[in-house]
Amino acid sequence: MDETIWIDGTKTTTCLTNDRGLAYGDGVFETIRVVKGRLTLVALHMIRLKNGCKRLSIPADWSSVTEQLNKFIQSNYYGKDGVVKIIITRVSQRRGYSPHGGTSRCILQWFSTPTYPEKNYTTGVSLYSCALQLGWQPQLAGIKHLNRLEQVLARQEWQSENYAEGLLTDYQGNIIECTMSNIFLLYGDKLITPDLSHCGVAGVMRQWILSLSGLPVAVEIGHLPLNSLEKATELFICNSIFGIWPVVACQNYRWQAGNLTRYLQEKAESVFHDEAMD
Amino acid sequence: MDETIWIDGTKTTTCLTNDRGLAYGDGVFETIRVVKGRLTLVALHMIRLKNGCKRLSIPADWSSVTEQLNKFIQSNYYGKDGVVKIIITRVSQRRGYSPHGGTSRCILQWFSTPTYPEKNYTTGVSLYSCALQLGWQPQLAGIKHLNRLEQVLARQEWQSENYAEGLLTDYQGNIIECTMSNIFLLYGDKLITPDLSHCGVAGVMRQWILSLSGLPVAVEIGHLPLNSLEKATELFICNSIFGIWPVVACQNYRWQAGNLTRYLQEKAESVFHDEAMD
Numbered sequence: 001m002d003e004t005i006w007i008d009g010t011k012t013t014t015c016l017t018n019d020r021g022l023a024y025g026d027g028v029f030e031t032i033r034v035v036k037g038r039l040t041l042v043a044l045h046m047i048r049l050k051n052g053c054k055r056l057s058i059p060a061d062w063s064s065v066t067e068q069l070n071k072f073i074q075s076n077y078y079g080k081d082g083v084v085k086i087i088i089t090r091v092s093q094r095r096g097y098s099p100h101g102g103t104s105r106c107i108l109q110w111f112s113t114p115t116y117p118e119k120n121y122t123t124g125v126s127l128y129s130c131a132l133q134l135g136w137q138p139q140l141a142g143i144k145h146l147n148r149l150e151q152v153l154a155r156q157e158w159q160s161e162n163y164a165e166g167l168l169t170d171y172q173g174n175i176i177e178c179t180m181s182n183i184f185l186l187y188g189d190k191l192i193t194p195d196l197s198h199c200g201v202a203g204v205m206r207q208w209i210l211s212l213s214g215l216p217v218a219v220e221i222g223h224l225p226l227n228s229l230e231k232a233t234e235l236f237i238c239n240s241i242f243g244i245w246p247v248v249a250c251q252n253y254r255w256q257a258g259n260l261t262r263y264l265q266e267k268a269e270s271v272f273h274d275e276a277m278d
Numbered sequence: 279m280d281e282t283i284w285i286d287g288t289k290t291t292t293c294l295t296n297d298r299g300l301a302y303g304d305g306v307f308e309t310i311r312v313v314k315g316r317l318t319l320v321a322l323h324m325i326r327l328k329n330g331c332k333r334l335s336i337p338a339d340w341s342s343v344t345e346q347l348n349k350f351i352q353s354n355y356y357g358k359d360g361v362v363k364i365i366i367t368r369v370s371q372r373r374g375y376s377p378h379g380g381t382s383r384c385i386l387q388w389f390s391t392p393t394y395p396e397k398n399y400t401t402g403v404s405l406y407s408c409a410l411q412l413g414w415q416p417q418l419a420g421i422k423h424l425n426r427l428e429q430v431l432a433r434q435e436w437q438s439e440n441y442a443e444g445l446l447t448d449y450q451g452n453i454i455e456c457t458m459s460n461i462f463l464l465y466g467d468k469l470i471t472p473d474l475s476h477c478g479v480a481g482v483m484r485q486w487i488l489s490l491s492g493l494p495v496a497v498e499i500g501h502l503p504l505n506s507l508e509k510a511t512e513l514f515i516c517n518s519i520f521g522i523w524p525v526v527a528c529q530n531y532r533w534q535a536g537n538l539t540r541y542l543q544e545k546a547e548s549v550f551h552d553e554a555m556d
């Protein structure tokens with residue numbers, strides 16, 4: 001490969017030339033909330049990152065990645081609040097889909113904590129019902145990989161700030177997730193989150209909720225056709241950055257933030273703000 | 279966004295920080311064969327590139343892209359043979375799936391022309407039958423976008439050099455394409471290439487063949503279940519870099535390079551080597 005690369009008409013030398021993250025979305029990522037310089041839910045994030053690399057056969061030196069991550073925070077963001085993004089991409093000296101063995105690259109970026117309207121947390125949010133239906137690909141399902149065009153297309157479907165998130169179904173019309181968060185629906189004493197074995201991203205906050213013990217309800221992974229919305233008594237969405245938001249409207253259905261949602265919201269906040277959770 | 283970025287433990291400043299091509303595979307690409315400094319099939323490549331950007335709502339200044347492309351070749355590769363890769367990525371100053379308007383970036387790279395065994399062209403190739411089944415996503419089907427993990431996974435299924443390419447079906451078992459090429463099957467006086475409205479990449483060489491007039495057979499787009507292999511009398515695969523290769527084996531089926539394939543191979547070679555085709 002010639003090392004000449006032009007970007008917007010200018011000759012440059014960057015790591016882009018052999019990065020399969022750019023070429024094919026051949027990589028995985030995590031966005032971790034940092035509170036007072038402390039990485040939150042870091043164990044679950046690292047498990048997902050490693051699992052994603054394993055499923056894609058991307059090699060990585062995990063002790064080095066962890067060391068880089070810690071040094072990145074300590075050197076630049078000690079005691080600060082924000083979001084750190086870790087991208088692991090596959091690198092190869094040859095063009096083409098075959099990785100030819102290949103190595104990997106760890107890219108770390110820092111972002112300020114996103115600011116969302118306070119009412120998302122207190123009153124709850126409305127979901128836009130996206131027309132895009134997620135395709136099935138069991139070999140990629142669950143992984144937070146870099147092939148995110150479905151989410152990009154879905155997020156372009158609405159501009160109105162009335163909708164904090166968009167609900168995504170699969171091509172069979174089953175509820176799967178939202179564009180940047182997972183969803184839970186309460187039916188009596190059962191809290192159900194959609195099965196993600198065909199499509200969707202298995203979020204870290206979803207995983208954290210699934211791992212909770214001592215809840216007043218059973219938490220299950222299930223199959224939820226779109227008309228399941230009708231009989232749900234509480235709904236909420238979650239991710240590892242904003243925590244948990246009650247859902248109060250989607251299509252013609254209306255709900256109120258319920259007791260279970262409030263209880264889980266508080267528990268999730270303790271993950272971010274209780275240093276004993278480390 | 280903070281501009282600090284670390285790559286493999288080193289602080290750096292690159293265009294990666296705001297590139298949604300890397301973050302989400304939010305972009306499209308073309309690989310164009312260059313013969314003696316001449317871009318081959320460039321009109322069809324540019325049509326597909328523009329169409330892909332349009333479908334993803336990625337804005338681009340096409341006169342600038344064309345100017346950059348021509349200048350890139352003239353300045354660095356005048357009279358040379360190789361492959362130029364054009365990547366158009368969406369750029370945004372904010373994190374998250376919403377493009378927030380956004381602009382685009384044109385990345386140009388040069389590669390040497392890949393060298394394949396001569397027998398791929400003369401004797402023909404064997405196809406590996408990939409286990410991965412392509413997911414359906416009509417909103418992305420046909421586009422040569424940067425979300426190529428399915429191809430990466432499929433290409434990792436075989437290492438043996440006995441297979442020059444891998445045959446991909448969709449989750450219903452229909453023949454769709456190969457990992458880096460399209461496929462045509464001959465049935466008597468009908469030459470059929472799979473319908474790509476649910477998945478697959480609509481290749482430029484495929485498009486060129488579909489546009490040919492005066493052929494001794496009808497050329498059609500059709501629905502081809504995997505067992506269609508059995509009754510095909512000739513098979514070939516094609517892309518805009520290697521042209522056309524006869525397929526002589528796939529699963530337990532065997533074929534010989536036929537007259538139509540030979541005829542089309544010669545025509546395709548004229549695209550690369552006949553300067554009058556500009």
